[in-house]
Amino acid sequence: MKSFTERAITIIENIPNGKVMTYGQIAKYAGSPRGARQVVRILHSMSGKFQLPWHRVINSKGEIGFQDEVQFKRQKTFLESEGVFVNNRGKIDLEYYQYHPEVPPEEYE
DNA sequence: AACATGACGGACA
DNA sequence: GTGTCCGCCATGT
Numbered sequence: 001m002k003s004f005t006e007r008a009i010t011i012i013e014n015i016p017n018g019k020v021m022t023y024g025q026i027a028k029y030a031g032s033p034r035g036a037r038q039v040v041r042i043l044h045s046m047s048g049k050f051q052l053p054w055h056r057v058i059n060s061k062g063e064i065g066f067q068d069e070v071q072f073k074r075q076k077t078f079l080e081s082e083g084v085f086v087n088n089r090g091k092i093d094l095e096y097y098q099y100h101p102e103v104p105p106e107e108y109e
Numbered sequence: 110a111a112c113a114t115g116a117c118g119g120a121c122a
Numbered sequence: 123g124t125g126t127c128c129g130c131c132a133t134g135t
Contacts, residue, residue: 004132023117027130034130036117041132043116057116065116075116 004032008042011101015056018082019099020092022060029101040065055079062098064090 002010007030015021027035039057047054055078059065064086066072076086084097 024119027117032131034118035132037115037130038117038132040115040117044114045133047116054116059116060118067116071116 004030004035004038005042007031008035008039009046009050009052012042012052012054012057014101015053015099017053018084018097020056020058020079020084020094020097021099022058022062022094023065024060025098026057036060056082056099058092062092062094064092066090 008026011021011026011029023036023039024033026039027033030039032038043052043054043057046052055075064072064075066075072090076090079086079092084092086092
């Protein structure tokens with residue numbers, strides 16, 4: 001069994017183009033239902049070192065989490081380039097774009 | 110070991 | 123819809 005961090009990274013790497021997942025959802029699949037903050041940490045520390053599709057990770061309300069305007073716009077642009085519609089407040093239609101892995105957590109060694 | 114950090118989540122008013 | 127508050131927990135110092 002890999003660490004929470006490793007499993008979370010694996011999950012993030014497997015989010016399909018044009019789909020999104022929430023922090024809490026990723027934490028849940030990685031085996032820690034209330035580990036959303038760890039996912040945040042991972043993106044902070046790993047997004048620069050690994051080539052993770054960090055832009056496909058949003059908060060539970062279906063919005064981009066960044067407060068920083070520049071970063072916010074960058075993520076919005078990334079998502080729109082993949083065909084994901086994002087309104088001006090950063091809101092995304094989870095019903096339509098959220099990815100639901102069919103592989104259970106056990107499969108993520 | 111104690112403390113701070115973090116792009117969060119959920120419950121509530 | 124908004125804002126506040128508290129719980130969460132791996133990691134870094």
